[in-house]
Amino acid sequence: MKYQYSDSVQITPHFNSCEFRCKCGKEHEFSVSDELVQKLEQLYATLNCSKIIVTSGFRCSAHDKAVKGSGTGQHTLGNAADICCYGQDGQPISSKVVCCKAQDIGFNGIANITAAYQYTHVDVRPNGKWYGDEVHGNSTVTDDFYKYFGGEDMKGIDVSVHNGNIDWGKVKADGIDFAILRAGYGRLASQKDEKFEQNYAGAKAAGIPVGAYWYSYAMTPEEAELEADVFLSVIKGKQFEMPVYFDLEEKKQFDLGKEQVSAIMRAFLKKVENAGYFVGLYGSASSLTTHTADDIKSWYTIWLAHWVDQTNYNGAYGIWQHSEKGKVDGINGNVDMDICYKDFQTIIKGKGLNGWGKAEPTSTPAPDVPDTDVTVTIQIGKDSYKGTLKKE
Structure with a gap:
């Protein structure tokens, strides 16, 4: 969308066209991508911002070159913005956090742009991706900011009745940081996983953070809602430190096509x-690519199943199930192995x-009221008045 320099159009609730004017000092027209502003609005909500300041929006070619750009980059097309995001406490949100959330939302160009990690570049380039950290140059530094900024990853497992009786104390001692437990499958309460309660109690007692998942056979959105009802009844009253997930992987479901499968997921x-609940989707690299709508992948956290040494899945994900043949002390036989990046x-x-x-906020107790009469003195101007208040 093109705007005149003098325009002040409220494009979305939190962004006005004037914020994206070129800062070259000349009053010329400029472009702003509708997709860019919509994604910025989504970022605002996701981060629960008090404000987002656009430090650089559209740039004419001359200004882009003046600030050491190429003169033909995404800013010159109206596809980019350099921003500083502020939290509800009025303090800048680290660009490490902003980069991760921008990745989830689907910006194709993202970069930290200062050593203080307070300013972030985002863009909606139509082709390719660029995930950068300009502290270390202008090249792409990662395909996943959660991995790049996340520090040490968590090692986890996911289990069900098929793993038998588990010694959770030994599991904890073997270095497992979290566990995702199958709660059940299908649309009936009787399909609750037979080991769910035992696994939940055992993992909690061992101090292992837990999540849960529900295996689906739904063929329609209505059936998926019934499955959700049963899942909610099974996990009611429990506390989960990790997300809860929807697991859809039956061939007959995928035969319905991407549109119907995505409707079931939603x-x-x-x-x-x-x-x-903080809910996510479990899926293979293939199903996430071919049978999952983009809005689902951008809104909900993804638990990726890809049993390889190094995945080539290029979408965002919070947990990667990388093997179904893991060995963990306290579990007989093979067990699914996971890595968590968030x-x-x-x-x-x-x-x-x-x-x-x-x-709930802690309330301050009311002061005790004395059981006897109280003598009080009241000062009005220069005069004092003394009397007795009698308790009724």
């Missing part, structure tokens, strides 16, 4: 989300999701 995910525990507890709830 029905389950939305119902669980509305019930107060601090889900802080996010979930901070938002009061997954059964945690937000702590």
Whole structure:
């Protein structure tokens, strides 16, 4: 969309066209991509910002070159913005966090642009991706900011009745940081996983953070909602430090096609989300690519299943199930192995999701009222008045 320099058009609730004017000092027209502003609005909501300041929006070719750009980059097309995001406390949000969330939303160009990690470049380039950290030059530095900025990854497992009786103390001692437990499958309460309660109690007692998943056979959105109802009844009253997931992987489901499969996913995910849970989607690299709509992958956290040494899946994901043949002390036979790249525990507890709830503010107790009459003195101007208040 093109704007005149003098325009002041409120494009979205938090962004006005004037914020994207070229800062070259000349009053010329400029372009702003509608997609860019819509994604910035989504970033605003995702980060719960108090404000986002656009430090550089559109640039004419001369200005782009003046600030050491190529003169033909995404800023000159109206596809880019350099921003500083502020939290509700009025402080800048680290660009490490902004980069990760921008990746989830689907910006194709993202970069930290200062050594203080306060300013972030985002763009909606139509082709390719660029994930950069300009502290270390202008080249792409990663295909996943969660891995790049995330520090040490968490090692986990996912289990079900098929793993038998588990010694969770030994599992903990073997270095497992989290576990995703199958809660059940299908649309009936009787299809609750036979080891779910035992696994939940055992993992909790061992101090292992847990999540849960529900295996689906739904062929319609209506059936998916029924599955969500049963899942919610099974996990009710429990607390999960990790996300809860929808697991759809039956061939007959994929035979329905991407549109119907995505509708089934949305029905389950939305119902669980509305019930107060941090919910995500489990899927293979193939199914996520061919049978999952982009809006689902950008809104919900992804648990990727890809049993290889190094995945080539280029979408965002928070957990990677990288093997089904792991060996962990305390579990007989093979077990699925996972790596977590996000601090889900802080996010979930901070938002009061997954059964945690937000702590109620502590009230200050009212002062004790004496049982006897009270003598008081009141000062009005220069005069004092003394009297007795009698308790009724």
